[in-house]
Amino acid sequence: MAIDLQLAPKTKRPAGERCCEPVVYPDVEAEQAKRVARVAKALGDPVRLQLVDVLRRHAGKVCVCELVPLFNLSQPTVSHHLKVLREAGIVGSERVGLWAYYFVIPDALKELSAWLS
Amino acid sequence: MAIDLQLAPKTKRPAGERCCEPVVYPDVEAEQAKRVARVAKALGDPVRLQLVDVLRRHAGKVCVCELVPLFNLSQPTVSHHLKVLREAGIVGSERVGLWAYYFVIPDALKELSAWLS
DNA sequence: TCTGTATATAAATGGCTATCGATCTGCAGC
DNA sequence: GCTGCAGATCGATAGCCATTTATATACAGA
Numbered sequence: 001m002a003i004d005l006q007l008a009p010k011t012k013r014p015a016g017e018r019c020c021e022p023v024v025y026p027d028v029e030a031e032q033a034k035r036v037a038r039v040a041k042a043l044g045d046p047v048r049l050q051l052v053d054v055l056r057r058h059a060g061k062v063c064v065c066e067l068v069p070l071f072n073l074s075q076p077t078v079s080h081h082l083k084v085l086r087e088a089g090i091v092g093s094e095r096v097g098l099w100a101y102y103f104v105i106p107d108a109l110k111e112l113s114a115w116l117s
Numbered sequence: 118m119a120i121d122l123q124l125a126p127k128t129k130r131p132a133g134e135r136c137c138e139p140v141v142y143p144d145v146e147a148e149q150a151k152r153v154a155r156v157a158k159a160l161g162d163p164v165r166l167q168l169v170d171v172l173r174r175h176a177g178k179v180c181v182c183e184l185v186p187l188f189n190l191s192q193p194t195v196s197h198h199l200k201v202l203r204e205a206g207i208v209g210s211e212r213v214g215l216w217a218y219y220f221v222i223p224d225a226l227k228e229l230s231a232w233l234s
Numbered sequence: 235t236c237t238g239t240a241t242a243t244a245a246a247t248g249g250c251t252a253t254c255g256a257t258c259t260g261c262a263g264c
Numbered sequence: 265g266c267t268g269c270a271g272a273t274c275g276a277t278a279g280c281c282a283t284t285t286a287t288a289t290a291c292a293g294a
Contacts, residue, residue: 033163033170041161045282046150049157053150053232064241077283079242084281098240098291109233115170116230162252181271194253196272201251215261215270 032111039112042088047071048081052104055091061101149228156229159205164188165198169221172208178218 043049054070055062068078082102085091090108094101160166171187172179185195199219202208207225211218 030163030167033166037161037163037166040157040166044154044158044161046147046154047282049150049154049232050147065239068241073282074284075241076243076285080282083242095241095290100241113230113233115166116226116233164252185271190252191254192271193255193273197252200272212260212271217271 032115036112036115038088039090039109042085042090043112045081045084047073047078048085051078051081051085051102052090055102055104061094061103064100064102067102149232153229153232155205156207156226159202159207160229162198162201164190164195165202168195168198168202168219169207172219172221178211178220181217181219184219 043052050070051067054067064079064082067082068075071078082091082093086093086102090105091102092105094103160169167187168184171184181195181199184199185192188195199208199210203210203219207222208219209222211220
């Protein structure tokens with residue numbers, strides 16, 4: 001996935017070109033698109049989507065040991081998905097003794113939600 | 118990406134287990150999670166997000182020849198991204214003579230948007 | 235201090251994906 | 265027919281990703 005410099009400069013195409021005339025530019029700027037896409041990408045996996053769903057529905061923090069048995073996946077795999085969500089800024093974690101509790105970061109999904117509306 | 122049978126059966130863990138007691142189940146079922154995640158995944162790329170943004174903002178249909186010069190990407194790459202969006206059910210296309218016009222399918226983003234709210 | 239338990243990390247692997255150049259298809263004009 | 269253009273598809277490649285097993289870390293209890 002190329003990350004930067006994908007947007008061409010906002011100049012009209014040279015006059016020699018044929019094809020259609022008007023050029024439409026995106027209103028979402030490249031930086032914002034990168035941020036929103038990052039969140040969407042993290043949600044683009046059924047397991048992660050359900051993880052977020054569980055965390056969101058559960059007001060407080062949820063222990064990893066509760067999350068793992070919800071899926072037919074190994075514990076490291078669930079841990080991996082939680083890490084992806086954490087790195088996307090969607091969830092946070094807190095360790096208490098042996099247990100780790102995860103929670104949805106408030107407003108983490110706000111920008112994506114706003115863009116969709 | 119494993120697609121099915123990721124959710125474990127909704128039975129309590131055997132009594133022998135230690136750890137936390139209550140088990141929280143996702144409200145979003147596996148099938149719905151798959152559908153929503155499919156859309157989110159398609160939007161999980163900055164280029165595709167901006168493509169959808171342009172199409173959404175432009176009420177009618179937008180010619181591919183307008184979309185390609187917006188990005189510093191080759192024409193086949195843009196075509197590829199449009200195909201991904203089409204296969205995710207987000208956009209549709211219509212060919213008129215030499216040109217192909219793309220448009221956002223109404224309500225394609227509705228389920229994701231609803232889940233986020 | 236030893237043992238077990240809860241998570242995280244490491245290493246490996248098979249599959250997917252973003253990108254490009256080259257090529258193919260289909261249409262419009264001459 | 266031929267020529268040129270718009271767009272899609274193909275083939276290749278390099279990087280990323282989801283998963284697993286094995287191992288490490290870190291804490292709790294005896």
